[in-house]
Amino acid sequence: MKNVKVLGAGCANCRNTVKLIETIAAEKSAVIELEKVEDMQKIMGYGILSTPGVVIDGQVVHAGGVPSRQKVEAWF
Amino acid sequence: MAPEMLPAGPAQPAPVRRHGSSILNAARRWPQSHPRRFLGLAALAWAAAYRALIPISEALVAALPVDRASHLGGSLQFFLYDTPKVLLLLTGIVFVMGMVNSYFTPERTRALLAGRTEGVANVMAASLGIVTPFCSCSAVPLFIGFVQAGVPLGVTFSFLISAPMVNEVALTLLFSLFGWRIALLYMGLGLSVAIVAGWIIGRLRMEGSLEDWVRNMPSVEARVGDDALTLAERIEAGFAAVREIVGKVWPYILVGIAIGAAIHGYVPEAFMASIMGREAWWSVPLAVLVGVPMYSNAAGVIPIVQALLAKGAALGTVLAFMMSVIALSLPEIVILRKILKPRLIATFVAVVASGILLVGYVFNAVL
Secondary structure, three states: OEEEEEHHHHHHHHHHHHHHHHHHHHOOOOEEEEEEEEHHHHHHHHHOOOOOOOEEEEEEEEEEOOOOHHHHHOOO | OOOOOOOOOOOOOOOOOOHHHHHHHHHHHHHHHHHHHHHHHHHHHHOOOHHHHHHHHHHHHHHHHOOOOEEEEEEEHHHHHHHHHHHHHHHHHHHHHHHOOOOHHHHHHHHHHHHOOOHHHHHOOOHHHHHHOOHHHHHHHHHHHHHHOOOHHHHHHHHHHHHHHHHHHHHHHHHHHHOHHHHHHHHHHHHHHHHHHHHHHOOOOHHHHHHHHOOOOOOOOOOOOOOOOOOOHHHHHHHHHHHEEEEEEHHHHHHHHHHHHHHHHHHOOOOOOHOOOOOOOOOOHHHHHHHHOOOOOOOHHHHHHHHHOOOOHHHHHHHHHHHHHHHHHHHHHHHHHOOOHHHHHHHHHHHHHHHHHHHHHHHHHHH
């Protein structure tokens, strides 16, 4: 099971990113544990410069803007 | 770089396709497989469409059962010409800027600014604010990331003020609706406010007014991530920018142009001139006072700007209003409060508001 964290303080792009990941994970029937990280201090701990960011199993895989569909599909 | 090759990356999954959609798919992938040819053809098509605007809008109005010389005819022609013109310009510029943005990632901008001394770096930061993609929800991570990498506080502020205020959407809209002089003036004055305000904040030595947890973050080395994108991927970034930005702002533009068209055709009395004309000295501070709590992007203020200008409000007053709406807002102040102590927030708002005030007065006095 993959642990997926979406970093971002509740902006529209962050919500869209969460939705996109949920949809694609469901399509690919990948089992994931999805977490939203909204605390600024924790977000900065990952060293990203722009939100939303995506962290999979502790690794930052994306930062800044909603990721493209292909990019998300490649994760699962 | 071999532009004729397919971009590297995971192959497209091949879902079950019906016959018709495979042609559509091929067309959709064509910009990716032939990026240079696509750019050349797109530029030609864009220029042709732009040149055809006036004849087409005239032909459309002529086909309608209204007199071209009437108020309604004038308004309709204005609307039918301006709407596609502004949308076409905006789409073209946002697309190009989407590609340009892919060179100026926040990481690269930070690396360019890290360790520089104030002065020239304020100018650089404000200018980079135009080309670096920025979303107000990223203001905090960006701010911390800059400070962490050793970008001076005042330089960080120059960037933070310029990035939302002076951007391609604001400039394109001002250019297409009010002409290149107003667009250039807005850009020059916006940059000046960002540079000077950042410089002043830097001179005040307020590093102590960052929240403690921000000051205690470990410092990091500014590095440029490996973002060697292919031309095809930059084109993809251009498309993404068009979808995101033009997709979001077009309703505001329609409303703005509709207001402009109504005024264009009917020319009401210049009743705003007495309240917001240049004789009323208090109009500039009032415009800033009203503008600061308002929260909108550049496209959202355009209808208001359009209406105010057409009814005789002074240009400096209107631009001051526009700047204060975009550059300062309550939600942004609330977000920044997480990392800045009240003293620094108050200084930031006061310095920027004074800068905008000055811009308004200078403008009204000169023009």
